[in-house]
Amino acid sequence: xxxxxxxxxxxxxxxxxxxxxxxxxxxxxxxxxxxxxxxxxxxxxxxxxxxxxxxxxxxxxxxxxxxxxxxxxxxxxxxxxxxxxxxxxxxxxxxxxxxxxxxxxxxxxxxxxxxxxxxxxxxxxxxxxxxxxxxxxxxxxxxxxxxxxxxxxxxxxxxxxxxxxxxxxxxxxxxxxxxxxxxxxxxxxxxxxxxxxxxxxxxxxxxxxxxxxxxxxxxxxxxxxxxxxxxxxx
Amino acid sequence: xxxxxxxxxxxxxxxxxxxxxxxxxxxxxxxxxxxxxxxxxxxxxxxxxxxxxxxxxxxxxxxxxxxxxxxxxxxxxxxxxxxxxxxxxxxxxxxxxxxxxxxxxxxxxxxxxxxxxxxxxxxxxxxxxxxxxxxxxxxxxxxxxxxxxxxxxxxxxxxxxxxxxxxxxxxxxxxxxxxxxxxxxxxxxxxxxxxxxxxxxxxxxxxxxxxxxxxxxxxxxxxxxxxxxxxxxxxxxxxxxxxxxxxxxxxxxxxxxxxxxxxxxxxxxxxxxxxxxxxxxxxxxxxxxxxxxx
Numbered sequence: 001x002x003x004x005x006x007x008x009x010x011x012x013x014x015x016x017x018x019x020x021x022x023x024x025x026x027x028x029x030x031x032x033x034x035x036x037x038x039x040x041x042x043x044x045x046x047x048x049x050x051x052x053x054x055x056x057x058x059x060x061x062x063x064x065x066x067x068x069x070x071x072x073x074x075x076x077x078x079x080x081x082x083x084x085x086x087x088x089x090x091x092x093x094x095x096x097x098x099x100x101x102x103x104x105x106x107x108x109x110x111x112x113x114x115x116x117x118x119x120x121x122x123x124x125x126x127x128x129x130x131x132x133x134x135x136x137x138x139x140x141x142x143x144x145x146x147x148x149x150x151x152x153x154x155x156x157x158x159x160x161x162x163x164x165x166x167x168x169x170x171x172x173x174x175x176x177x178x179x180x181x182x183x184x185x186x187x188x189x190x191x192x193x194x195x196x197x198x199x200x201x202x203x204x205x206x207x208x209x210x211x212x213x214x215x216x217x218x219x220x221x222x223x224x225x226x227x228x229x230x231x232x233x234x
Numbered sequence: 235x236x237x238x239x240x241x242x243x244x245x246x247x248x249x250x251x252x253x254x255x256x257x258x259x260x261x262x263x264x265x266x267x268x269x270x271x272x273x274x275x276x277x278x279x280x281x282x283x284x285x286x287x288x289x290x291x292x293x294x295x296x297x298x299x300x301x302x303x304x305x306x307x308x309x310x311x312x313x314x315x316x317x318x319x320x321x322x323x324x325x326x327x328x329x330x331x332x333x334x335x336x337x338x339x340x341x342x343x344x345x346x347x348x349x350x351x352x353x354x355x356x357x358x359x360x361x362x363x364x365x366x367x368x369x370x371x372x373x374x375x376x377x378x379x380x381x382x383x384x385x386x387x388x389x390x391x392x393x394x395x396x397x398x399x400x401x402x403x404x405x406x407x408x409x410x411x412x413x414x415x416x417x418x419x420x421x422x423x424x425x426x427x428x429x430x431x432x433x434x435x436x437x438x439x440x441x442x443x444x445x446x447x448x449x450x451x452x453x454x455x456x457x458x459x460x461x462x463x464x465x466x467x468x469x470x471x472x473x474x475x476x477x478x479x480x481x482x483x484x485x486x487x488x489x490x491x492x493x494x495x496x497x498x499x500x501x502x503x504x505x506x507x508x509x510x511x512x513x514x515x516x517x518x519x520x521x522x523x524x525x526x527x528x
Contacts, residue, residue: 007525076475078511078523215513 010075014084017071020064021091022140024057025205028098029136031057032198035105036129039112039191040122047109050102057099064092083215087208094208098136098201101194108187115184118175124164125188128195131161135202143209151213154206155220158199165196270334271296271436271466272317272354277331279312279321286312287499290331292485296435299458299467301477301507304487305527309499310470313487314438317468318354319347335436352379355429359441361421363413363428368405371413371424372396372431379432391431399427400457419450423457430465437461439469443476455480474523477507484510486519 038046142150172185270293287309302310321327372392396402401423443451485504
């Protein structure tokens with residue numbers, strides 16, 4: 001026998017808000033792919049499309065924020081509903097920033113126009129993009145399925161992204177004998193940094209999912225296990 | 235089914251609460267258990283053959299506000315009324331188990347229920363001032379509870395009680411006017427003043443704001459937060475947001491139906507309020523506070 005829902009209207013609106021947020025992160029995932037392709041291939045039109053795409057995300061971000069506030073004022077949810085509301089507000093900001101990072105990458109495509117590039121760095125940036133997009137996908141699926149084990153995969157998936165980003169300075173030094181290539185490579189360091197941030201945002205997304213499931217606020221350590229805030233000496 | 239509920243920090247009694255003893259207590263001045271101000275032990279309440287609540291074990295910490303919530307018919311008001319023997323006034327009512335007040339069972343044979351109700355006061359859903367002056371509402375209540383001071387001392391007591399209930403500034407110039415001339419919110423604060431004039435250390439409140447508008451409700455809630463410095467407060471409320479706003483701990487009661495169709499209330503969870511309204515331990519609590527409830 002199913003339990004009657006005396007708060008059905010609220011739950012319907014909450015589900016709808018969640019679907020709209022998932023649509024944003026879906027869009028953001030596509031933007032990551034296009035932003036990386038634009039910066040690696042120097043495709044200016046593609047970069048322009050990414051920037052325009054972000055305007056739509058920004059509009060939806062404000063609208064979701066407004067609708068979230070209305071839901072809170074009307075229903076004053078408690079318990080798991082309250083946790084869900086807290087998570088949705090957090091994710092709205094996270095996904096909006098994910099879009100902003102894609103814009104940063106797309107703008108670098110524009111700045112770098114006409115500069116000589118390095119195949120090696122392009123390959124590494126492409127690799128970072130290929131690592132980050134499955135992270136977003138996994139985080140979405142963990143959230144939709146409320147799968148804690150899947151959410152815990154994210155920190156391990158983030159490690160190679162961090163590693164490539166940390167080594168990118170050395171790659172830039174390798175092309176330092178050509179001033180123009182160096183200028184291009186310096187900008188690509190910012191692309192690597194943006195992709196590293198998107199990876200962190202995907203991990204953050206998974207941590208929010210864990211909070212939703214467990215009710216405990218904590219971050220993951222590298223093995224995807226919960227880490228007490230007190231353990232964080234950084 | 236045993237509902238033995240404990241909260242880690244209930245074992246740490248706050249200081250500052252006067253130790254009380256009921257009439258007939260041979261160990262006057264002691265606080266035998268050293269735990270809660272009121273503790274129910276496997277308490278059940280019956281009305282005739284009907285069991286209203288079953289096996290309630292709760293431990294209320296001094297100088298805190300504890301809220302009792304749950305669906306209609308779960309017995310939360312019955313539990314509240316059993317904490318100062320108010321149920322004794324219902325001829326068919328019978329209580330089993332123990333209700334310990336500073337370590338002594340208030341249902342013990344030698345205990346005077348009138349004295350219990352003086353030390354464990356009650357404020358009701360609907361403000362019920364006497365049809366007397368504002369002054370007499372306080373003074374009369376104190377007198378019938380044994381106050382024997384001089385006129386000046388009585389005036390001081392009235393002022394102290396009205397100040398304690400955050401009503402003095404509004405009524406100090408019209409103390410001879412009828413208590414019934416006040417607004418609903420003021421009348422309820424007058425009833426709180428009347429309750430605290432008898433110097434209780436526990437105040438029970440049975441949906442004290444349900445007849446009040448939102449502003450008057452907020453004033454009562456503010457007052458409760460002030461009062462808990464000196465009193466322990468236990469409140470029954472239908473308003474979960476109110477429980478979330480004012481209480482330190484919340485007890486959630488539910489009701490179960492027997493094969494014979496008898497509805498009996500039981501305790502599901504007694505947790506810190508912050509936890510209960512964000513991450514409740516029990517699925518039944520979760521269903522209730524999110525509206526998914528049968």
